Amino acid sequence: MDSRQINIGGVPEHFNLAWYLGLKNGEYKAENINLRWHDYHGGTGQMCKALRDGSIDMAVILTEGIVKDIIAGNPSKIVQTFTKSPLIWGIHVAAKSKFKTLEDIKGTRAAISRYGSGSHLMAYVNAQNNGWNLEKDLKFEVIKNLDGAVEGLTNGDADYFMWEKFTTKPLVDDGTFRRIGNCPSPWPCFVIAVRNEFLKSNKDDVKTILDIVNSTTSEFKHIPSIDRTIANRYGQELEDVQEWLSLTEWSQELIDEKTLTKVQNQLFDLNIIDEKWKYDDLVYKL
Incomplete structure (x- = not known):
């Protein structure tokens, strides 16, 4: 059986090293998933556009940005929190x-x-x-x-x-x-979002992808010399990386209703969104 190419986007930053490690180790290929990572130097706005036009199927994206864009008509859903600490x-x-x-x-x-x-x-x-x-x-x-x-x-x-x-x-x-x-940021910073159309027919693949990345993030801080790897790869000072690691927590769960309500309330108060949506219209529970 041929594996179909699945495109995922994210910022080329240390937060996303877990994806790179899984790809480098061939973990997605082993599950017959041809996952292609795309770096988005322009960040969340650029990824929202890519989800809308179908050039990526999934994105590791800022919570506030994707919530705003889903309400503005981006046909995607949040399937998981990726980083639960604030940015x-x-x-x-x-x-x-x-x-x-x-x-x-x-x-x-x-x-x-x-x-x-x-x-x-x-x-x-x-x-x-x-x-x-x-x-x-x-x-x-x-x-x-x-x-x-x-x-x-x-x-x-x-x-x-x-x-x-x-x-x-x-x-x-x-x-x-x-x-x-x-x-x-007053909320968990990164979530994983997937286009609705892709989600409809590829639930199992999405679930497998999340399982693989989650097994990496759940033990990320214990990977031998991970601090040095990050410092070298992203041109950072070792002590800055160590501080960042101490402040950062990954998540393997779906963002909860209370958190999304808080995000929406704040975006609404700032006039960034003009309506609030029901939890189930923003997320998809796999």
Whole structure:
């Protein structure tokens, strides 16, 4: 029997190493699954588009981004939480800029990868946390990805940029960015989403894929010298990787109703979604 190609997308970051390890070890092939990983440097907004147009079947994607996009018409469902700890978003400015505090960037231009992406939605969360006026104090400049942010902030086309703190740490260390604050996501950061149409006819394959990745994530922290592997592969300092590992928890469960209600309430309060959906319309229990 021929194995059909299944396409999955995610960010090329340390969070997703478990997928790479399973692919490298041939674990999916052994179950007759031809899983192809696609890196999305543009993050959640870019993956939402790829799920919609069918170029990927599955995505490891930010919770807030996929919830917003499903409500906006993306025909996909959440099948599992992938990382249950929050994402720690660093708030970055160009190293040479005059901005020193969060108050200094109020009303300035946030660099975002795309509208509807994590960098866009979390700018609202940060604004709300700091008591800013969501109408007046938020402005956006689309920069596509991390490289675009480096260019945009350095050239002064945008003023600040929110991105996962550990991914951007090398740019803080080398004097490209300065980090002026952190903003943890108020919910588990990554979920796994699957296109409805694909899910209908490939439930068993999806379940097998989840079982394989879950067996890796459940013992991820105990893989010998995993900290060194991550440091080398992602150009990170060993102590940063160790801190990240200590803060990060994976999940092998479906996101619960209470958590999704919290996400929806916050997105609704920020005017990012204009209606809230029933739990069963957002998730699929395998």
